[in-house]
Amino acid sequence: MTLTSELIWQDQQHQVLFELIDEIKADNVDVSIFVRLNDYAEHHFCLEEAYMKALDYPDYEAHLSAHNKFRSELQKMLDDHHNYDQQLRDMLSDFLGEWLKRHIFGVDKKLEAYILNSSVK
Ligand SMILES: [Fe+2]
């Protein structure tokens, strides 16, 4: 077995999330991008949460509420604005991208280290 210094699944899923968030800025984007982003984020968050539960992760509650914050921001976007102009889409994309960067380099890094130090990967 080879030891890796990073969690491949976590890294790859973050990459997809960034790509989806970038797509919000594209020309002719419609509300389906928010639906796809929502579905993928849900899939990713649920996986991290499953690992945290399985490992009795000490910061579970704080990490979960960070995910819930993203969930509710995204839900607001889905509910409130069906006609996004370019300026608004740029703003939403930047906002979600910044949030994700902070989350990944903060609490997700801690979780990654914790999982790598455990017997479950
Ligand atoms: Fe997370």
Ligand SMILES: [Fe+2]
């Ligand atoms: Fe994550």
